[in-house]
Structures are given as structure tokens and as C-alpha cells.
Amino acid sequence: MRIGFDNDKYIALQAEHIRNRIDQFGGKLYLEFGGKLFDDYHASRVLPGFEPDTKIRMLKNLIDDVEIIVAINANDIEKSKVRGDLGITYDDDVLRLMDIFRSMGFLVGSIVITHYANQPAADAFRHRLDSLGITSRLHYPIAGYPYDIDHIVSDEGYGKNEFVETSRPLVVVTAPGPGSGKMATCLSQLYHEHKRGVTAGYAKYETFPVWNLPLKHPVNVAYEAATVDLDDANIIDPFHLEAYGQTTVNYNRDVEIFPVLKAMMERISGSSPYQSPTDMGVNMAGSAIVDDEVVCDAARMEIVRRYFQTAVEVKRTGVGHAQVEKLELLMNQAGVNASLSPARSAALLKEEMTGRPAGAMVLPNGAVVTGKTSTLLGAASSLMMNALKGVAGVDDGIDVISDNAIEPICRLKTERLHSKNPRLHSDETLIALSISSATDPLAAQLIEHVDDLRGCDAFFSVIISSTDEKLYRTLGINVCCEPKYEQHRYYHK
Structure with missing residues (x-):
């Protein structure tokens, strides 16, 4: 197989960048991990040379400084939400993740059950955690979230959430899937840390879109193809362009929420360390690409795969025709068609x-x-x-x-x-x-x-x-x- 990505270079660059970000905030960083910490097969397909467990291997370089919090949405527990790739419920996946982290020597500090509103299944899960000797904390729905900043950043907002005691400089917040409340967990912790007189920061680790690749680069288009069901779209980060005169790529939801997020950080600590959503990221994947032609070819093939996977799902369920149409547009953008593979x-x-x-x-x-x-x-x-x-x-x-x-x-x-x-x-x-x-x-x-x-x-x-x-x-x-x-x-x- 042709290699287009230097995995060892990426691990070294990424670990160094995260250490620098910890130092930026005086020795305490809450790092929201988007996507998968391991088994990241999408990244390994579009960046040939990227190993599926690269991110967790990178964290092992920092293992003595790392503490992990796993967030899970109480509503997902109540609905018995299932991970499509594994076929197991989110609550079972939390336990699976904990087993994997512990087997690799990581400290797992606590489970945070977000959006808790006395859901019976969430209560049952918490009792299950108690019986296993696992610490859990509750975070509650906040009225007016995310726009009522005065209420959110107050003792009646983040202040009502149970604080997770942590002991390591780098606190990684991960989850079984999207919508689990990772960002809110990080910001809630910042609020409580600040009340305790502890200086701490927040950053986000998302592999895609790759911020320093062009907007229509096949790797970034492949990310849109992979998230077609979420209706995500890659866009130029207007805040970064205005602040620094530099064109970078982010995705629409992060750009849309950034003014609110910035206002929250200003309210918590008096100022925001970030001028753009790109500033918040710590991803160095673009700097480890060593053969652009190889990764472009791999990404184009991934776009076609996503097209067929979605078309098959439409055939099975009868819904999702708009997603197929969007994937056809993405294939056109990438200059490929359904017969790319011989x-x-x-x-x-x-x-x-x-x-x-x-x-x-x-x-x-x-x-x-x-x-x-x-x-x-x-x-x-x-x-x-x-x-x-x-x-x-x-x-x-x-x-x-x-x-x-x-x-x-x-x-x-x-x-x-x-x-x-x-x-x-x-x-x-x-x-x-x-x-x-x-x-x-x-x-x-x-x-x-x-x-x-x-x-x-x-x-x-x-x-x-x-x-x-x-x-x-x-x-x-x-x-x-x-x-x-x-x-x-x-x-x-």
C-alpha cells in the first residue's frame, strides 16, 4: 500500500503541541477529544500511514500527565442509543472504553452523566457504576443553553453541576459518540476550577477537517462525506481570517457556536485566549502529510465508498435520498464517479x-x-x-x-x-x-x-x-x- 502520512512524525508533533498548550494555561488543560480515540479507520483510510490507534499511542507519550473523563448523555442511555459500528449501547460502550483505557495504563477519573433529569435508565446505569466501584458525576440541563450566558455561567448553571476532582495536568474528555456533552463538561469544569482559584484552559482535538489544507482538498471533502448524516459542512473560518489574515478550514457548527463559546470563556476567566475556533484546535495532521497525491487518491476513494454505503442504507430503509444527492455533489467536487474503483x-x-x-x-x-x-x-x-x-x-x-x-x-x-x-x-x-x-x-x-x-x-x-x-x-x-x-x-x- 502507498504511504502518504508519516505516523511517527505526527505522534511527536501532536504530543509536543499538546504539551505547549498545557503550559499556555499554567499547567492544567481540559482537552475535548472529538471523534475516536482509537479504531479511527476513517483517518487510516484517507491518510494512508495513519494507524487506527495513533491518537491513543500519542497520548501514551503523555500517560503520566493524563487523566480521562468519559461523558455520556442521559437521554442516550434512556433511548438505549447504539453505536452503529459496534452494535452496542452507549452505556455499555462506556464500560468498554474504561476497560481499554485501564488496560493501557491510563487513569480514568470519572464518568460524567450529562443532561441528567431523573431518567430511570440513567439512574439504573449510575447504580451499575456504583456496584462496579466507578465514580460518576451528574451534570444537569441548563435553561437557555447555549445562549443565555448570564444564567449558564452562574451558580444556577454550571455551578449546579457536580465537580469532578482531577489530579493530572491533562484531562482528556471523551465519549461514546457525538452529542454526549463533552464541550459542556469541559466548560463546567473550567467554571468550578476558576471558583476554586485554579487556572485551567480548554482546547479541542478534532482530526477533521484538517485546518491547514484547502477547503476543497479531497481529505476535507471526504470528511463531509463521512458526516453527511449530520449535515456538517466545511467552511472557511471567518474569525481566523479576520484576526490573522490567514485562511483556515473549520466546520459549520464550531464556527456558529464560537461567539457563544468565547463569551462563556470571557465570563468564566475574564478573557478568552482564542480569537477563532481554529485557535482552539490542537490538530497537527496536516503537518504530517508527506505525499499529497497519495492522500488525495485515498480520500477520493473514501468519498465513493461513503456514496455506496449511503445508497445501500437508502435501499434498506427507504430514507436518506437527500444524503445520496449530497454525496453525488461531493463526488463531482472531487472529480470522481461511482466507477472509480476497478x-x-x-x-x-x-x-x-x-x-x-x-x-x-x-x-x-x-x-x-x-x-x-x-x-x-x-x-x-x-x-x-x-x-x-x-x-x-x-x-x-x-x-x-x-x-x-x-x-x-x-x-x-x-x-x-x-x-x-x-x-x-x-x-x-x-x-x-x-x-x-x-x-x-x-x-x-x-x-x-x-x-x-x-x-x-x-x-x-x-x-x-x-x-x-x-x-x-x-x-x-x-x-x-x-x-x-x-x-x-x-x-x-
Whole structure:
């Protein structure tokens, strides 16, 4: 895979920049972490060379100075809001995050339950935290938020929130997802710190949009594509342009709220250290790009992926047509179309030739392999096997798993498990391959090359099953599907 981003340089620059920001505020900084602290696969796709766990690795450089607060919105607990990428509720994700942070040696100071208004599910979650020995604090809805500054920055506003005692210079505030109240948590802490005579500051760590790349740079356009459901838009930061005469990029919500945020900081501490929303950021990603052509190509491909993901979701749910239209505009801005990946044309051609669903994948060396639907294997399974043969250097015509090994599994599915589809899914195919590897060196050879498919792009001529999609994503393979079903029916699993 081509590399366009210097990960080590980024970690060093970012850690140094955060240390400088801590010093700017006299040794205490509340840092709002936007996006994902780890498993940031969007960043790793659009900035080839960026590792999914880069941000948490960067924080490990500061580990003795770091304390983590996790914020969760009580309304999200009440609604059992689910993380789309993990399929778990936000409250369960809080515990997952805590386990990960603690396993890496980080101090997790407290859980802040924001927007608390006696929600029964939030009370139950707090009791659960108590039983686990986890400290939690409550933050309440504030009337007139965010515009009634006099009320918000008062003992009846932020002053009513429970204060989180912290002991480290860098307090990282993170959350399971957007809308959790991270910024309000930071500002509430600043209010309480100031009342206690402690000088503290606030900053924001958002990877995207990249402030020192052009507005229409593919990396920034890819961010708009990724957040199309939030209706975010990248814009020139007018406050930064006015204050410094420098053109920088931010997104609309931060620009819109900045005057209010600045007024709050002025009310809390007497003055604002920032003249623009760009000032608040500490992101150094743009300074670690070492090959702009590579990251541009990767970002354009990501825009197309987002288009197909959204088009498939519209097919599944019947809603979101406006999002598809916006993504079509973003593709036009980036100068690409839906057929950017050669895997798409290869998959559609294979379907046309065989009359059945098919798939294709671009291997690391640029070669394109295909997979067809057979009596024993689905298109995803067939493609998986052919891709593994491709990266392992095994002839495509060799049957690594014999039909004699596959047929009993197919019979088990239909005769005992009552499945209507006898064909093996891709996870079942990998299990069969793994079993065969105990006695077949060729099967063992293919298993050794599974990780070589990470980062590859696969395209299918129909919407594949959730089982196959999950397996592909677990292996780090980027999946796109034509927004159509294999069969015409009303209910699809």
C-alpha cells in the first residue's frame, strides 16, 4: 500500500503541541477529544500511514500527565442509543472504553452523566457504576443553553453541576459518540476550577477537517462525506481570517457556536485566549502529510465508498435520498464517479457473464480478482478464497477446500439448522479453510496471508449479507455494494 502520512512524525508533533498548550494555561488543560480515540479507520483510510490507534499511542507519550473523563448523555442511555459500528449501547460502550483505557495504563477519573433529569435508565446505569466501584458525576440541563450566558455561567448553571476532582495536568474528555456533552463538561469544569482559584484552559482535538489544507482538498471533502448524516459542512473560518489574515478550514457548527463559546470563556476567566475556533484546535495532521497525491487518491476513494454505503442504507430503509444527492455533489467536487474503483466494473461484468451475484477485489499489487456465486459458495466466500490465492501466489484453478469438505457443512445448514441458503458465508469458509490447514499445507499457506487483505477494496454486484459484511470489515477489507438485492422480496436479513 502507498504511504502518504508519516505516523511517527505526527505522534511527536501532536504530543509536543499538546504539551505547549498545557503550559499556555499554567499547567492544567481540559482537552475535548472529538471523534475516536482509537479504531479511527476513517483517518487510516484517507491518510494512508495513519494507524487506527495513533491518537491513543500519542497520548501514551503523555500517560503520566493524563487523566480521562468519559461523558455520556442521559437521554442516550434512556433511548438505549447504539453505536452503529459496534452494535452496542452507549452505556455499555462506556464500560468498554474504561476497560481499554485501564488496560493501557491510563487513569480514568470519572464518568460524567450529562443532561441528567431523573431518567430511570440513567439512574439504573449510575447504580451499575456504583456496584462496579466507578465514580460518576451528574451534570444537569441548563435553561437557555447555549445562549443565555448570564444564567449558564452562574451558580444556577454550571455551578449546579457536580465537580469532578482531577489530579493530572491533562484531562482528556471523551465519549461514546457525538452529542454526549463533552464541550459542556469541559466548560463546567473550567467554571468550578476558576471558583476554586485554579487556572485551567480548554482546547479541542478534532482530526477533521484538517485546518491547514484547502477547503476543497479531497481529505476535507471526504470528511463531509463521512458526516453527511449530520449535515456538517466545511467552511472557511471567518474569525481566523479576520484576526490573522490567514485562511483556515473549520466546520459549520464550531464556527456558529464560537461567539457563544468565547463569551462563556470571557465570563468564566475574564478573557478568552482564542480569537477563532481554529485557535482552539490542537490538530497537527496536516503537518504530517508527506505525499499529497497519495492522500488525495485515498480520500477520493473514501468519498465513493461513503456514496455506496449511503445508497445501500437508502435501499434498506427507504430514507436518506437527500444524503445520496449530497454525496453525488461531493463526488463531482472531487472529480470522481461511482466507477472509480476497478473492482466495481469487474464485479458487474462477472455478474453479467454468470447471471448471478459476483464480487471483485483490488489486491495490494493492483491486480483485480473476482468471485462468483456457486452451488456451494456465495460470492463473498468465493471472492475471499480467490483473493487469498492471489496474495499467496496460488493458482486460481486449484481447489484448496474440496467439495467433500464443504458439502457436509451445506447439508448441516439446510437439514439441521433449517437455513434456506445452503451456500457457505465467508466466515464459514474461513473456518473450513482453517480446519483443512491442519492437514493441507496449501490451506495453511492461505491462512498465513489473511492479514495481507487489510486495506483492500472489495465490491459486490448486490447487497451482501450482514454476516459477510461483518467478516470483511473485521479483516480490514473495505466493502462496497451495488444498492440492489439479489432477490425481489420485502424482507431481507
